[in-house]
Amino acid sequence: MARRATHPASSDLDARKATILEAVVSEHIDTAQPVGSSSVASSADLGVSSATVRSEMVSLEREGYLAQPHTSAGRVPTDKGYRYFVDHLASGVLGTVQQHQLSDFFASVRGEVEDVLEQTSTLLSRMTSYTAVVVAATHAHSSILSAQLVNIDARHQLLVSVFSDGSVVKHSLTPPFDVDFETCTEASRQLNALLIGTSLESAVQVPSRQDHVAVLVREAVAALHAAPPTADGERVFIGGSSRVADSFDGVETVRKVLSILEQELLVVSLVQDMLNRGLSVAIGTENGYEPLSACAVVVAPVTIDGATAGAVGLLGPTRMKYQEAMAAASAVSQHLTRHFGGDEENANH
Amino acid sequence: MARRATHPASSDLDARKATILEAVVSEHIDTAQPVGSSSVASSADLGVSSATVRSEMVSLEREGYLAQPHTSAGRVPTDKGYRYFVDHLASGVLGTVQQHQLSDFFASVRGEVEDVLEQTSTLLSRMTSYTAVVVAATHAHSSILSAQLVNIDARHQLLVSVFSDGSVVKHSLTPPFDVDFETCTEASRQLNALLIGTSLESAVQVPSRQDHVAVLVREAVAALHAAPPTADGERVFIGGSSRVADSFDGVETVRKVLSILEQELLVVSLVQDMLNRGLSVAIGTENGYEPLSACAVVVAPVTIDGATAGAVGLLGPTRMKYQEAMAAASAVSQHLTRHFGGDEENANH
DNA sequence: TGTTGGCACTCAATTCTACCGAGTGCCAGC
DNA sequence: GCTGGCACTCGGTAGAATTGAGTGCCAACA
Numbered sequence: 001m002a003r004r005a006t007h008p009a010s011s012d013l014d015a016r017k018a019t020i021l022e023a024v025v026s027e028h029i030d031t032a033q034p035v036g037s038s039s040v041a042s043s044a045d046l047g048v049s050s051a052t053v054r055s056e057m058v059s060l061e062r063e064g065y066l067a068q069p070h071t072s073a074g075r076v077p078t079d080k081g082y083r084y085f086v087d088h089l090a091s092g093v094l095g096t097v098q099q100h101q102l103s104d105f106f107a108s109v110r111g112e113v114e115d116v117l118e119q120t121s122t123l124l125s126r127m128t129s130y131t132a133v134v135v136a137a138t139h140a141h142s143s144i145l146s147a148q149l150v151n152i153d154a155r156h157q158l159l160v161s162v163f164s165d166g167s168v169v170k171h172s173l174t175p176p177f178d179v180d181f182e183t184c185t186e187a188s189r190q191l192n193a194l195l196i197g198t199s200l201e202s203a204v205q206v207p208s209r210q211d212h213v214a215v216l217v218r219e220a221v222a223a224l225h226a227a228p229p230t231a232d233g234e235r236v237f238i239g240g241s242s243r244v245a246d247s248f249d250g251v252e253t254v255r256k257v258l259s260i261l262e263q264e265l266l267v268v269s270l271v272q273d274m275l276n277r278g279l280s281v282a283i284g285t286e287n288g289y290e291p292l293s294a295c296a297v298v299v300a301p302v303t304i305d306g307a308t309a310g311a312v313g314l315l316g317p318t319r320m321k322y323q324e325a326m327a328a329a330s331a332v333s334q335h336l337t338r339h340f341g342g343d344e345e346n347a348n349h
Numbered sequence: 350m351a352r353r354a355t356h357p358a359s360s361d362l363d364a365r366k367a368t369i370l371e372a373v374v375s376e377h378i379d380t381a382q383p384v385g386s387s388s389v390a391s392s393a394d395l396g397v398s399s400a401t402v403r404s405e406m407v408s409l410e411r412e413g414y415l416a417q418p419h420t421s422a423g424r425v426p427t428d429k430g431y432r433y434f435v436d437h438l439a440s441g442v443l444g445t446v447q448q449h450q451l452s453d454f455f456a457s458v459r460g461e462v463e464d465v466l467e468q469t470s471t472l473l474s475r476m477t478s479y480t481a482v483v484v485a486a487t488h489a490h491s492s493i494l495s496a497q498l499v500n501i502d503a504r505h506q507l508l509v510s511v512f513s514d515g516s517v518v519k520h521s522l523t524p525p526f527d528v529d530f531e532t533c534t535e536a537s538r539q540l541n542a543l544l545i546g547t548s549l550e551s552a553v554q555v556p557s558r559q560d561h562v563a564v565l566v567r568e569a570v571a572a573l574h575a576a577p578p579t580a581d582g583e584r585v586f587i588g589g590s591s592r593v594a595d596s597f598d599g600v601e602t603v604r605k606v607l608s609i610l611e612q613e614l615l616v617v618s619l620v621q622d623m624l625n626r627g628l629s630v631a632i633g634t635e636n637g638y639e640p641l642s643a644c645a646v647v648v649a650p651v652t653i654d655g656a657t658a659g660a661v662g663l664l665g666p667t668r669m670k671y672q673e674a675m676a677a678a679s680a681v682s683q684h685l686t687r688h689f690g691g692d693e694e695n696a697n698h
Numbered sequence: 699t700g701t702t703g704g705c706a707c708t709c710a711a712t713t714c715t716a717c718c719g720a721g722t723g724c725c726a727g728c
Numbered sequence: 729g730c731t732g733g734c735a736c737t738c739g740g741t742a743g744a745a746t747t748g749a750g751t752g753c754c755a756a757c758a
Contacts, residue, residue, distance in 0.1 A: 036750050049702055054751070072708045072750050112521055146499045150511045160509060160517055162499045168509055170517045172461055241590065242607035251594055254603065258591035385721050398731055403722070421721050421737045 025085040034074030079284035092323030125240025130316035132239040139163045147195040149188035154178040171223040187216040236264040247317045256291035298325045300333035374434040383423030428633035441672030474589025479665035481588040488512045496544040498537035503527040508569045520572040536565040585613040596666045605640035647674045649682035
């Protein structure tokens with residue numbers, strides 16, 4: 001990875017090749033058709049003929065940026081070609097119409113966090129015409145503000161826990177004995193004393209006695225600390241899954257992508273994996289899921305108090321409009337960050 | 350609607366026509382191809398020639414049960430044809446494999462109601478290879494077991510209500526003043542006194558004072574009684590939406606159906622509408638939603654203590670396997686009914 | 699050495715033709 | 729009322745011919 005000279009290092013291209021590659025990619029994104037040398041020669045205004053472009057394309061193909069569906073067709077970008085494209089992309093700006101759409105939305109939106117995120121995913125999808133994903137991170141680090149045990153009936157109790165991030169989680173308990181009102185109230189009192197201020201990560205000193213109250217308390221703490229309580233740890237909101245049908249032509253591809261989207265845990269780990277790897281765009285096989293090899297995914301993190309609190313993402317075909325998608329995703333993530341991070345200032349507007 | 354004689358009333362068919370119609374429908378369900386007179390003549394063992402079948406088919410077409418894609422093609426059932434078919438259907442029985450699958454599932458399933466219903470929808474979809482819908486009815490009639498106000502911070506309070514059906518609902522409050530711990534606790538105490546035992550339908554006598562506690566209490570009650578609190582009133586679980594891609598050929602149809610499924614409120618009202626009309630099957634336009642005119646929907650109610658507590662449904666193409674679908678839906682609905690209705694007996698197993 | 703116009707070549711897509719065959723409608727005869 | 733027979737229709741398929749976009753290569757040129 002030393003000099004960059006006449007023979008460019010494999011990860012870099014000379015100016016003309018770069019221009020040609022970009023022209024091919026953007027035209028193919030527009031038209032979904034293979035791109036020929038002549039249309040590149042005329043659209044990109046490097047003053048060369050199609051023959052020259054042609055020979056450059058041959059070398060771009062040799063280096064793996066382009067591919068030919070068949071001889072005597074134009075070129076199509078490979079995943080590597082798209083990768084180069086997005087890495088050298090002037091980060092686009094959101095259209096003013098969409099900026100207003102966003103501002104209006106966040107200015108007027110009301111209700112619970114879940115509703116806001118749900119609606120956000122729908123909005124983002126409508127703005128981009130891709131499938132949108134909004135992930136709200138786990139509350140593992142949040143502390144518990146309240147833990148209450150409610151007696152549904154003698155054999156069923158419900159532990160309702162409220163976290164400092166405003167999330168509420170319930171856990172059913174079915175102890176092997178009947179529970180009367182007093183026992184439940186006492187257990188609830190003890191749970192409150194035990195749990196308030198702790199987080200899910202901190203260990204809790206449970207009573208070791210064998211009386212009903214103690215058993216209840218132990219069961220409750222165990223349920224709370226058990227792995228995914230209800231699948232509420234990470235919450236996913238998927239908007240515009242019907243867009244998948246437009247984005248891909250093969251029925252089989254559509255089915256595969258949809259069935260991935262159904263598995264929300266998988267979507268979460270995909271997004272989180274990208275954030276961990278510091279990727280904001282995953283193209284084709286980069287995302288690591290074979291059924292999504294025809295897809296590109298764009299993500300942008302949402303941070304609250306400096307910590308990652310979630311993410312927004314967009315899923316489309318590899319020939320997606322990256323500028324627009326990235327601009328939209330990052331704009332939405334910023335709005336979300338502001339919306340949930342700086343409530344105080346916002347309230348004064 | 351009087352005699353049924355040589356000229357059958359339009360809603361009824363003579364035995365031979367019925368046999369022919371059934372043969373056409375079931376073959377078309379199997380093959381997805383237009384059905385010709387000769388294959389009917391041989392499959393259905395009425396001892397007549399294809400010519401006779403042909404003339405009967407002409408009259409079935411005139412009466413609207415069959416249609417021809419074009420001259421010199423076989424016949425395809427119309428919605429009316431399918432309707433006759435399901436109305437005169439021997440109610441199928443579930444295969445023993447699937448019966449076991451179901452029993453095993455419900456014997457081993459654990460966790461919160463939401464998780465069970467979610468998994469049920471996935472199972473039902475896998476069993477039938479159609480898209481499954483599970484609707485859990487509103488808790489409007491349930492009484493409130495607990496209402497607690499939790500102080501997130503000075504400007505944010507969370508009302509957490511627990512209902513007798515085990516559901517938990519949260520409402521954010523943002524009063525126009527800072528709230529300290531004592532005020533919140535006192536408001537919470539009053540809310541408990543006020544709300545416990547009431548249902549969402551019953552009116553509540555709120556305090557008319559102007560102090561902070563009273564204002565908080567009023568806000569909380571108002572939030573609780575406001576129309577759809579979080580969209581948690583009816584809960585919908587959709588399993589196997591990717592099956593839509595297999596069920597229909599036109600991309601456009603797939604998109605339309607998916608985008609209906611995205612609007613969960615719409616799905617709820619569709620199912621509820623069918624239950625109200627006493628329909629267990631809606632074919633084509635019968636469901637009332639134009640984008641779903643290529644679909645058939647099968648529903649079965651889930652009852653607890655005699656009242657409708659929800660429903661399960663299946664959505665497929667109009668040429669869906671009605672017997673299987675109806676058998677699966679009703680079997681699942683019965684399992685759910687038993688699972689949530691008669692917990693006590695089940696626990697003794 | 700890089701660029702270019704020219705030219706032969708390739709190959710998917712389109713069009714046209716012919717033809718097959720499944721299926722129909724009709725009808726005369728049983 | 730049923731049937732076998734027959735002419736007819738028309739979508740689907742197969743093959744051949746044609747088109748045209750686009751390529752690779754090369755000799756000539758600056």
